[in-house]
Amino acid sequence: MVNTIRGLGDSNAQFRVYIGNRPAFKFAKSSDQYVPLLASELREVGLACGNGWRKVFNVYAKLVFALAEQGPAASNVSQFDCWQAYRDKALLQADSDTALCFEPYQLALGRTNALHIIMGRTYAKRLHLSPDIVWLDNEFALDLASKLIVCPYFDYRQLSNSKIIRLVEIILQVNADKHLPMRV
DSSP states (O other), rough: OOOOEEEOTTTTTTTTEEOOOOOOOOOOSSOOOOOOOOOTTTHHHHHHHHHHHHHHHHHHHHHHHHHHHHOOOOOOTTTOHHHHHHHHHTSTTOOOOOOOOSOOOGTTTOOOOEEEEEEEEEHHHHHHHTTTOOOOOSOOETTTTTTTTEEOSSEEEETTTHHHHHHHHHHHHHHHTTTOOOOO
């Protein structure tokens, strides 16, 4: 059942990141829904599926940690001293309020309070998103009404530390404009 899961993490997450591929990995918990990672699985996925997945998890953790540093105190992030500890002990686990979604964005519209981030311009263009999406530049796009952001792929070169800061600023603006509950 490697490819039947819809995503990793908290199925009720308010912080949802969409990716156009999925790891070829047999998770301890199998389902056709969202699989919360066990503490050891994040590292195991990186080892089994390659450095690209390790980068995705690292950038995701850096983003959530940077957001928590700029926004209101986050319930499960503030207890960690660094993004690495957060990644290893909380990211994409049960009740983490984070999800890595393998399902296309359109299928998840029912989560109206969630913030949706699509990683990668190429993937976003394949999804035929709403005409209301506004490209802020060549790398970031925003549909404020849908609480949807398109950003570079979660890789160190594409979503560098300076671009993570830019993404945090965009998220905080969406949060301010829409009063989103940000529990991450």
